[in-house]
Amino acid sequence: MAHQLVLIGGGYAGMYFLRTTLDLLPSDVEVTLVDRLPKSPLKTEFYSIAAGTSSLKEVTLPFPHHPQLTVVYDEVIGIDQEKKQLTLREKDILPYDTLIVALGCVDRFHKIPGAEEFSLSLQSLKRAQITGHEILTLDAYRSVVLVGAGLTGVELAAELRETRHDLNITLIDRNDLVLNGFSDKLRQYVETWMTSHDIQVQHGIKAQSIFCDHMVHEQGELAFDKLVWTAGIQANPFVQLIVGADFDSIGRVIVDEEQRLPSNPDIYVIGDCAASEHPPTAQLAEFHGEYVGQVLAGKWRGQQVPKRSFTTKGILGSLGRGTGFGTLKGVDMSGKIPRMLKSGVLWSYKKHVEKK
Structure with a gap:
């Protein structure tokens, strides 16, 4: 019987996890992605939707296609860790062997x-x-x-x-x-x-x-x-349903060095709902997704994956369509160049995850 790997959440962390693992899947592993939306949202760009400067197409990406990947458009509303199954709002029960929680954050x-x-x-x-x-x-x-x-x-x-x-x-x-x-x-x-x-x-x-x-x-x-x-933000409230989890001050799950729940190593938590010494960012979520993908690929191959530490590449922000600001490698920038760089980073992310 195939090993059932379930990923909850198709945002930055989830997409990087899939981008890392899909071509490394053993033949006996099946992946199910559960997300309420039919596309992956680019959450850092939602301000442009509210301002009317971006279209829906510009702030979403299609989920990858793979013969061992099934996408379920639904919402997880419960978890039974003893039976290793999730309760979905529309399609009832979904069993798992390994669970990746990448549900992001909500307003605080x-x-x-x-x-x-x-x-x-x-x-x-x-x-x-x-x-x-x-x-x-x-x-x-x-x-x-x-x-x-x-x-x-x-x-x-x-x-x-x-x-x-x-x-x-x-x-x-x-x-x-x-x-x-x-x-x-x-x-x-x-x-x-x-x-x-x-x-x-x-x-x-x-x-x-x-x-x-x-x-x-x-x-x-x-x-x-x-x-x-x-x-302000806090972790998605679903994580409060995870039995045996400990949380930080904004409700993020405290995990071990491999992003696992210490009391239940079959559950990994990545992205904005995972506790970290670093503030929640898309960069950190992407790092979590890629790293856990490498960890699992290593386990499937019987290989030890070296511990990686996160280092921010910098932060870029926009002031409308023509001006920006930010810090890269400790250097402050303002004006047109950081705005162009931010657009380039977004383009690069889209190309990276769309390769699947």
Whole structure:
């Protein structure tokens, strides 16, 4: 009987896992990918869907084709680790011998009353499309508030300014400058860009509660027509169903050096739902997927795979279609070149995973 390897989630980590393993599969291993969508989403580009500058085709990729790969379009809602089977929303039970969990992340609302109820989101393709519809169909001169001035909030604000020059856009954050974690030089560059493009940035704002048309914070109230939440993430809540797992502060599963659940070595966790000393990024998810693919290929061949450590290649961000910023190998960049580099990275990723 064939060994059943089940992969839950077809995002960056899942696609790199498949890209690594499919041509290395023994004849007695069958792979099943479970995902709600019929294509792999490019989540880092969802801000462009919400801003109306990218099409659905541009932010999704087809899943690979392989004679030993079956793709099931469904959602996993339960797990029985003793019986080694998953419960699906539509197709009932799916057995596994080896399980790869690559379910990514969801918004983290920090227990702020009304935040989940009244916020728009970018954490799924469906939600990004809804967010785009809600914002892009606003009447002229309405107000949009973006909560969180990290990379996603900054990129959305900049791209939205290109498509809706009439909107009043406000970016709020609890820090003293945008892009916490970047160099002061880049943070000031982006801050100046925002001001010069008529995007209001408010600092030191900590939301206390959110209502349908305004938010309450420590300094007072802020009215809006639409509010988008980009102020933190946490692991997909499904991982809380895994018996014997321990979690970090944002709900990610603590794993061993091979990304396995210490209490159950038949379960691997990769991507944004796996605990790491590094912040969640597409780069880290891709690294996890490729590494676990190599680990399993080594096991099938009876070979030991050397431990690999993750090193970021840098971070690139966009300020609309013509300008960008970022850090590569410790060197700060701003202007047209980092924007071109970011487009090149996206093109390279598409070509890499589409080879299958």
